[in-house]
Structures are given as C-alpha cells and as structure tokens.
Amino acid sequence: MNHEDFFRTQLAELPVIAILRGLTPGDAVSQAGAAWDRGVRLVEVTLQDEGGYAALAAVVAAAPEGYFVGAGTVTSVDQLRRAREHGARFGIAPGLDAETVAGALDGEGEDTPFLPGVATASEVQTAQRLGARMVKAFPASLLTPQWFTAMAAPFPRMGFIATGGVSADNAGDFLAAGAVGVAVSATPGSERLARVCEALPSGARRH
Incomplete structure (x- = not known):
C-alpha cells in the first residue's frame, strides 16, 4: 500500500487525525483512548522534545489492533528513524524537507x-x-477552504490534510473544499476533537 492509499484508507470512515502535543505518556494514552472510542484511526504524537518519544511509545503500546500511531513534528531523517524505533507507523512534518x-x-x-x-x-x-501524493496543509485556518479548492486545479492528484486551527465550525468546510481529512488537537479538558467528530455530517465520510 502506497502512502496515499494508507491515509485515504484510514480516513475513509472518519476523516480525522488526532494530534497529541506535549503530553505525558499517561495523558497521551488517555487522550488517544478517547479518540479511538470515537472511531479515529490515526493518532499523531508530536516530537517537539525528548518527552515526545516516551509518549509515542506509550500510545503505540496501548493502540488497539487496526489503529495506527504516528509521529508528528518530524523535521529530520534522524527524528524519523527514532520515531520508527519507538513504533511509529507514519510520520507528519510541519514543513517540506x-x-x-x-x-x-x-x-x-x-x-x-x-x-x-x-x-x-x-x-x-x-x-x-519528490514523490509525495498526500501532504499536510498548514496552517489551514490561515490558508482558508478556498486555498484547497484552488490547489485542486493544478494538482488534481495531490491529497491534502487540513491542519492548524481546525474546529467544529470549519472542519466540514475544509472537507467540502476537497481536503481528504482534518487534523485536530486532543488535549485534556478540551472538547475540540469530540466536537469536530460530532459536527461532521455523514456525507463528509466519503473519501
């Protein structure tokens, strides 16, 4: 399965990626569990510091069969290698390297x-x-849904994941504009991820 097929397949039923940023291993597992309970199949654990690797390993160990855990904020080959060693099944970067x-x-x-x-x-x-057929569009809230519509004409084969500032108020707009999925932060005490999942109409689950 190529990279594009992997993401499209995992986002087919619910086009949402949960982002776990700066959490302890315990909090990361708790937030991942809540995401899995809602049907989110892809959970991203960011690697902003060394603590991210411990959280990544903990979430990987807790993941149910058929659910995938990846590493976010991957900015170098060395980070990607270490993420693999900690069990990451996919990687996401803030920029293009x-x-x-x-x-x-x-x-x-x-x-x-x-x-x-x-x-x-x-x-x-x-x-x-470079061979990518799926990319993270960031920051989506500043790019706006119109950006996704505009990119579809010159790049019809490219898939986009809207990331940054995604909420229940705009997630459906990004999907309607052509995004394959949206990525949403999951943090203790916040209902943002739950609200996004609840706000998506059944028609959004089309990819």
Whole structure:
C-alpha cells in the first residue's frame, strides 16, 4: 500500500487525525483512548522534545489492533528513524524537507507513510516532484477552504490534510473544499476533537 492509499484508507470512515502535543505518556494514552472510542484511526504524537518519544511509545503500546500511531513534528531523517524505533507507523512534518521525504519513501527498505507540510503552490509542486501524493496543509485556518479548492486545479492528484486551527465550525468546510481529512488537537479538558467528530455530517465520510 502506497502512502496515499494508507491515509485515504484510514480516513475513509472518519476523516480525522488526532494530534497529541506535549503530553505525558499517561495523558497521551488517555487522550488517544478517547479518540479511538470515537472511531479515529490515526493518532499523531508530536516530537517537539525528548518527552515526545516516551509518549509515542506509550500510545503505540496501548493502540488497539487496526489503529495506527504516528509521529508528528518530524523535521529530520534522524527524528524519523527514532520515531520508527519507538513504533511509529507514519510520520507528519510541519514543513517540506527533501531529505526527510526521501527517507520516508525509502528508509533503508522501511517505507513509512509520510505527510510533508506545505502552504504554497511551489511547495505542493516540490512535494509532488519528490514523490509525495498526500501532504499536510498548514496552517489551514490561515490558508482558508478556498486555498484547497484552488490547489485542486493544478494538482488534481495531490491529497491534502487540513491542519492548524481546525474546529467544529470549519472542519466540514475544509472537507467540502476537497481536503481528504482534518487534523485536530486532543488535549485534556478540551472538547475540540469530540466536537469536530460530532459536527461532521455523514456525507463528509466519503473519501
């Protein structure tokens, strides 16, 4: 299964990725469990510091069969390698780095589904040239749903995941504009992820 197929398959029923950022291992497992209970199949644990690796490993160990845990804020090949060692099944980056994309496509024989980050047509074109067929559009709230519609014409084969500022108020708009999925932060005491999942109409679950 190629990278694009992996993400499209996992987002087919509920087009939402849960983002766990800066949490302890215990809190990360708790938030991941709540996401899984809502049918979210992809959980991203960010690697902003060393604590992210412990949280990643804990969530990987707790994941039910058929649910996938990946690493976010991956900005180098070394981070991608370490994420794999801690059990990550996919990677997501805030920006576009050619070396990291290449490492994900062929990490010494270990292919890892990977979403590089983009915000401009030039970056989308570069990602496409590097072999990516699915990217993270960030920050989505500043790009607006109209950006996704505009990108579909010159890049009809590229899939986009809307990330950054996604809420129950705009998630459906991003999907209607052509996004394959949305990524939403899951934090203790916040109902943002739950509200996004509840707000999506059944017609949004079309990819």
